[in-house]
Amino acid sequence: MKLIGLSGTTISITEELEGTTASRHYTDGILQAGGLPVLIPYGYESNQVQEICDRIDALILTGGEDVNPAFYGEDPIGAIGTVNPERDDLEFRLVTAMMERKKPILGICRGIQVLNVVLGGSLYQDIPKQVRGAISHRQKGPRGYLSHRVAVAAGSKLSEIVGSQEIWVNSFHHQSVKELAPHFIVSATTSDGVIEAIELPKYPFLLGVQWHPENLWQKNESAALLFRALVEAAG
Numbered sequence: 001m002k003l004i005g006l007s008g009t010t011i012s013i014t015e016e017l018e019g020t021t022a023s024r025h026y027t028d029g030i031l032q033a034g035g036l037p038v039l040i041p042y043g044y045e046s047n048q049v050q051e052i053c054d055r056i057d058a059l060i061l062t063g064g065e066d067v068n069p070a071f072y073g074e075d076p077i078g079a080i081g082t083v084n085p086e087r088d089d090l091e092f093r094l095v096t097a098m099m100e101r102k103k104p105i106l107g108i109c110r111g112i113q114v115l116n117v118v119l120g121g122s123l124y125q126d127i128p129k130q131v132r133g134a135i136s137h138r139q140k141g142p143r144g145y146l147s148h149r150v151a152v153a154a155g156s157k158l159s160e161i162v163g164s165q166e167i168w169v170n171s172f173h174h175q176s177v178k179e180l181a182p183h184f185i186v187s188a189t190t191s192d193g194v195i196e197a198i199e200l201p202k203y204p205f206l207l208g209v210q211w212h213p214e215n216l217w218q219k220n221e222s223a224a225l226l227f228r229a230l231v232e233a234a235g
């Protein structure tokens with residue numbers, strides 16, 4: 001079975017209970033798709049990042065904190081969220097090492113933002129402050145509730161995976177792709193023009209989505225298909 005690496009976020013419950021964690025929604029999503037999830041904790045040295053990327057067959061960049069805007073040449077605005085430098089550092093090295101190996105990457109929420117920034121793009125630091133006329137991208141209600149539509153670009157890898165030009169998704173983000181990184185294409189947008197998915201054509205599988213399929217796959221076919229497509233691409 002294919003090993004699917006997962007980046008995680010910092011958890012600190014007590015002094016004794018702190019470290020790296022990723023929600024079970026992701027790991028169950030990988031399991032149901034036929035892959036074996038492997039959490040990649042903080043603390044890897046560069047040679048160890050190379051070794052873990054030799055072993056895993058694909059990578060999921062999970063949701064979480066804001067990317068440090070210094071990486072795209074901006075000072076932080078007042079509405080910036082929490083930044084996690086240790087996580088930025090590990091995920092940037094993971095993306096680079098996976099791409100050297102032409103292995104599949106799926107970026108989820110923060111993950112699409114990481115992919116865009118690592119490859120030379122930039123972000124809106126805060127959609128409500130910076131995108132005029134934006135719809136609500138921070139839904140109020142259960143995480144599995146489908147709050148807005150996205151238009152899927154014809155001919156994109158994403159449209160091939162979900163088999164539709166329009167899907168409904170959930171939305172829990174205050175940032176989004178601003179300047180697209182070189183060589184990427186936009187594979188989905190909302191009615192306000194916010195970029196909801198990007199991909200790198202000519203690369204075996206490198207896709208970022210701004211929504212949270214890990215909270216949807218249980219009931220939503222297009223979300224389940226994303227996990228399955230990643231595990232298939234890992235093979």
Ligand code: MN
Nearest residue numbers: 137171172210
């Ligand atoms: Mn959204």
